[in-house]
Amino acid sequence: MNLLSQLIAIIYPPRCHICGRFLSADEDRASSHHLCDDCLGALTPITHPICTVCGLPFSTPKGQDHPCENCLRKKPWYDSVRAPYLYSGPLMEAIQRFKYSSETQLTSSLGTLLSSFAKELVPNPQDFLTVPVPLHTRRLRERGFSQSLLLAKVVATDLGTQLDYRSLIRIRHTRAQTGLRKEERRKNVKDAFSVTYPEIIKGRKILLVDDVFTTGYTLNECARSLKKSGATVIICLTLARTLVD
Ligand SMILES: [Zn+2]
Ligand SMILES: [Zn+2]
Structure with missing residues (x-):
């Protein structure tokens, strides 16, 4: 010092x-x-066995990871979603303060928790492009910052990947997913995203970053746009996930 x-x-x-x-x-x-x-x-780490696709932790502590029923029935566009912690306790409070009370000083703490997890998880991270789940420009103006971009920046720096926050955009202003029922959530984000620079995405492996995984509809819609633009692999990283969808 x-x-x-x-x-x-x-x-x-x-x-x-x-x-x-x-x-x-x-x-x-x-x-x-x-x-x-x-x-x-007080953080609650997610423990295996989990769904190999959506990362849902199974209630039985024994056995191997395997796809859950939902993912078997309808394969999502992303290849996998992983989160280090459950969305509960002080982490949930911290994420809410980060997002809704603009406590952006939490960026380094929350970002580092996510990037330490990602370092263990992602082989050859230099092959990936890190992309945050985008906010609509209207929401961005209201909030003044994008929580997923702040997290993605820390992840990209710590893993040594390229950061791309321009190619994937939100073309539709949508209601916040919080408080919506499951079917409403799916409809709310349908066709909400678009890729403006498909030539950057084509043939690339993507790390798609968001703060919390709940139903996965938002990540799946983003992944759909990215795959349609030629992305080869999409690993979604969120800091926390809920247990039920
Ligand atoms: Zn699953
Ligand atoms: Zn403390």
Whole structure:
């Protein structure tokens, strides 16, 4: 630590980005995500066996990963979705604050949790193009930032992949998926996305990044546009996922 960072640490001692408590020296040294041990311990990692396609964790703790009934019945456009944690507890609160209260200082913490997971998961990440799930320009103006782009930037930097936030766009302003019933959610995002630069997407493997997986309709619609433009493989990464769709 140089003198300047020592001075900054005295004036502004590092705090946990989720709960705000001061980090101990050990926690600060160990934590690239600026989270305290209590908040890290309260995260609920998703454990195997899971669906090999949509990543749904099965209730039985035994057995191998395999496709779930939904994915067998109708194969999604994406190849797989993976999330490190369940959407619950302090992580759910942090994601909601990140998204709806513009607490963008959470970017590095949440982004690092996702990129550490992605490093273990994605072989040869340099072959992939990282693409965030886009917001419509109207929503972007209201919110002022895109949470999936902020996460995708951290993932792309940490994995050494190219970031592309221009090719996939949202062409239809849609209602927020929150509060909609399942069938309404599917209709709400139908044909909502388009690829403006198919020549960039053609023949590429894609890491598609979003904050939370719920029904998967949004990711599936994005994946449909990307596959129709010639993407070869689509791995979706979300920070958290719900248990029921
Ligand atoms: Zn904390
Ligand atoms: Zn599945």
